[in-house]
Amino acid sequence: MLTAPVSAASVVATRDYLEEAKRVVEAATQPAAPWNGPRKGPHAQAGKYIAVVAEDLRNGGILGVVDGVLEAAKAIGWSVKIFDSGGTPNLRLKMLANGLASRPDGLIIVGGDARALLPGLQPFAERGIPIVGWHVAAQAGPVPGTPVAMNVSTDPLEVARVTALAAIAQSGGHAGAVVFTDTNFEVAQGKADAMAAVVRACGGCTLLEVRDVAISRNQELMPGTTRALLAHYGKRWTHALAINDIYFDYAAPVLTQAGISNAAMVMLSAGDGSESAFLRIRTGTFQIGTVAEPLNLHGWQLIDEMNRLLAREAVTGYVFPVHLVTADNIAADGGDRLIYDPANGYRDIYRRIWQRP
Structure with a gap:
């Protein structure tokens, strides 16, 4: 069968795209830069009680943020109560109602x-109870049409772009990608769309499909989904991209059982930098990167944004830069503790803002 000749312009475009991917990935893997967030703000508002409603504490990203909230709340002198929805749709509104009944200040x-x-x-x-959130919308900042004054997050679309470009760079511009997402969440769908667009723009790459798998049902669904994709695509499937590391918790064992080598299936995640993801990256078990959120730092930022609202001041709108964790940089910025915790002194800076010891 005859194939159409590849034009010189197409070859140049593919080469340029690959070089751009490598430049973006190189920038995203640099050590944490000095703190570029807020340095001034209201002192600690005394004696506040905050209700925290978590989507699902089984999710490593959510758990990491909650841990940061608890650490920061202790530093600022507040009390906190956690309400866990367990990833169950009919519990989300119930947990919010329970949180409201506990009479919180925020x-x-x-x-x-x-x-x-x-x-x-x-x-x-x-x-009149102020609300802030983490990963509750497709973009960082205030959430239009809702009372959420600040959605704390890195830039989800930049996170997705870096993830997909890392796959392109690693594959030399020949990735065969499946993207995993959860359409129940606006931020997840936004990330998946962005990753898919980057793969489509790579002339030598193939977007095999975007697969919708609910995060809350990963343990139940991902093993069978992974087996089905292997059967359908075979060796054409070379790269797995996901909106969250949790997908790989349940895909990796299936790949091992199927005799897939670590080199034959490359995993990259557009969040959040879970302990299990760090372990896979360190051991070279399928996953080569995660665009890790500074989970603990985001917990501190949530408390700071809430303190500003309780002091009747504006939120900062601060967005932390995107960072890609790989085997080459995993030892830095908290990687020895299996987290991404930027070594930029943010704890001391927030304490100074709040005038707390």
Whole structure:
């Protein structure tokens, strides 16, 4: 069978795209830069109690942020109570109602989707209770159409772009990619769309499909999904991209059982930098990178944004730069503890802002 000749222009375009991918990845893997966030703000508002509603504490990203919230709350002198929705749709609004009944001074939502949670958030707004969240919308900052004053996050679309470009760079511009997402969440769908667009723009790459698998049902669904994809695509499937590391927790064992070599299947995640992801990267078990969120730092930022609202000041809108964790840089910035914890002194800076020891 005759094949169409590849034009010189196409070859140049592919080469340029690959070089751009390598430049972006190189920049994203640099050690954490000096702190470029806020340095001034209101002192600690005394004696506050904050309700924290978590989407699912089984998710390493959510758990890491909650740990940061607890650490920062202790530093600022506040009390906190955690309400866990367990990834169950019918528990989300119940946990918000329970949080409201506990009479908090503020509400932090960790995970979830602000617009989907709107019926449960409105009663807080009606009582003048400020709300901030983590990963509750497709973009960082205030969430339009909701009472969420600040969505703390890195830039989800840049996270997705770096993840997909890392796959292109690693493959030499020949990735056969499946993207895993959860369409129940706006931020997840935004990430998946961005990753898919980057793969499509790579002339030598193939986007095999975007697969919708609910995060809350990963343990149940991912083993069978992985086996089905292997059967369908065979060796054409070379790269797995996901909106969260948790997908790989349940895909990796299936790949091992199927006799797939670590070199034959490359995993990259657009968040969040879980302990299991760090372990896979360190041991070279399929996963070569995760665009890790500074989970603990984000917990501190949530408390700082809430403190500003309680002091009747504006939120900062601060967005932390994107960082890709790989085998080459995993030992830095908290990697020895299996987390991405930037060594930029953010704890001391926030304490100084709050005028706390």
